[in-house]
Amino acid sequence: MIANRYPEKELDSSNIAILNGILIAMNLRKKEMDISISVNLPSFTIGPDAYDDIKKYAGFAGEKVAIIGGQTALEKALPRLKPAIQAAGLTITAIEWYGGEASYSNIDHLAALNQVQAADMIFAVGGGRAIDTGKTVSAKLEKPVFTFPTIASNCAPTSAVCVLYNDDHESAGSYRLHAPAVHSFSDSTIIAEAPEQYIWAGIGDAISKEMEVSFSAEGRELAYNNTIGVHIVQGANQRVLKNGLAALEAAKAHQESPAIDNILFEILGTTSYTSVLVDHDYNGHFAHSFYYGVTVLPQGERHLHGEIVSYGVLIVLQLAKKYDELKEIRDFMISVGLPTSLKALEIESDEDLKTVLDKAFTLDHIQTSPFEINRQMVEEAIRKVEKLNHSFDAL
Numbered sequence: 001m002i003a004n005r006y007p008e009k010e011l012d013s014s015n016i017a018i019l020n021g022i023l024i025a026m027n028l029r030k031k032e033m034d035i036s037i038s039v040n041l042p043s044f045t046i047g048p049d050a051y052d053d054i055k056k057y058a059g060f061a062g063e064k065v066a067i068i069g070g071q072t073a074l075e076k077a078l079p080r081l082k083p084a085i086q087a088a089g090l091t092i093t094a095i096e097w098y099g100g101e102a103s104y105s106n107i108d109h110l111a112a113l114n115q116v117q118a119a120d121m122i123f124a125v126g127g128g129r130a131i132d133t134g135k136t137v138s139a140k141l142e143k144p145v146f147t148f149p150t151i152a153s154n155c156a157p158t159s160a161v162c163v164l165y166n167d168d169h170e171s172a173g174s175y176r177l178h179a180p181a182v183h184s185f186s187d188s189t190i191i192a193e194a195p196e197q198y199i200w201a202g203i204g205d206a207i208s209k210e211m212e213v214s215f216s217a218e219g220r221e222l223a224y225n226n227t228i229g230v231h232i233v234q235g236a237n238q239r240v241l242k243n244g245l246a247a248l249e250a251a252k253a254h255q256e257s258p259a260i261d262n263i264l265f266e267i268l269g270t271t272s273y274t275s276v277l278v279d280h281d282y283n284g285h286f287a288h289s290f291y292y293g294v295t296v297l298p299q300g301e302r303h304l305h306g307e308i309v310s311y312g313v314l315i316v317l318q319l320a321k322k323y324d325e326l327k328e329i330r331d332f333m334i335s336v337g338l339p340t341s342l343k344a345l346e347i348e349s350d351e352d353l354k355t356v357l358d359k360a361f362t363l364d365h366i367q368t369s370p371f372e373i374n375r376q377m378v379e380e381a382i383r384k385v386e387k388l389n390h391s392f393d394a395l
């Protein structure tokens with residue numbers, strides 16, 4: 001019953017790539033033919049007592065749980081998660097480290113473990129990479145997955161997309177599940193205890209969604225799911241701008257706070273709603289292509305996804321000629337210390353920028369734009385975004 005929500009075919013490294021191709025082909029086909037549209041919105045519990053709801057929302061899936069998570073995440077979450085699992089009447093068959101990367105080899109390894117296969121459901125615990133590993137393992141094993149974010153750096157816990165990497169940490173594209181995790185449990189006390197850089201990066205990623213989706217969809221006739229996806233994210237950035245600084249200060253003080261919950265609603269709620277609603281073509285734009293580009297550089301590993309994406313948002317706003325929003329978002333980014341220059345991302349040579357753009361242009365995000373965007377236009381947009389720093393410095 002539950003298994004029907006997950007891919008029927010065995011997933012491995014090669015057929016994940018094939019499935020990605022099929023999904024893109026299906027999206028194209030959807031435009032040409034009248035085919036069914038399925039909508040599976042994220043479900044979540046956010047708050048200091050989120051784990052108390054495990055029985056309510058995961059109890060139906062069986063009795064046995066395999067936990068897959070990050071090392072620090074497991075250390076932080078297990079003291080609260082284990083008693084909560086016990087109180088829910090569930091038993092744990094496995095507690096496994098995800099392997100340090102959301103890679104095909106770690107996914108294949110985890111899915112082959114008897115103790116993971118013996119479980120009725122997967123609990124994915126940690127940050128984006130641990131959670132995306134758990135999500136992909138669940139798809140491979142056709143088991144329901146529940147997520148337990150311990151940091152708030154991106155929407156992986158509630159999105160259907162899994163961002164995958166090679167073993168050498170270079171981005172290997174994404175794989176989209178049929179549906180997001182069945183339910184996500186965000187204990188905001190644990191999230192407040194994490195280093196503040198994660199919610200900081202989460203804010204950086206969150207501000208990309210409204211900009212990228214709106215720009216991709218501009219001037220297009222949209223199917224129902226795309227229309228709703230574009231609408232639902234409007235206004236998200238105003239709320240992020242309103243709560244961002246307070247959330248970051250609470251995270252610095254490791255204090256659970258309504259501002260953190262308000263940011264979590266945007267990261268795990270609004271942006272994920274959009275992400276699961278819209279077709280792949282509308283789900284991202286050049287801010288995310290730019291991120292994938294930066295992952296090719298060694299310094300890419302020293303910067304978080306949302307941190308890199310936020311700089312890319314400035315490029316998108318420049319391309320879109322949305323100068324008021326560019327100023328507003330950029331001022332906010334300065335106030336919270338998100339990068340407004342390539343230098344802040346350690347991209348200082350023309351050669352490095354060329355490497356980033358070479359990779360970025362292998363992605364298809366910009367193909368869905370209100371007008372044709374070529375490399376020269378992107379280079380020009382970057383030059384203009386960089387120039388803002390020089391005039392700022394000169395003041």
Ligand SMILES: [Zn+2]
Pocket residue numbers: 154205288305309
């Ligand atoms: Zn992102």
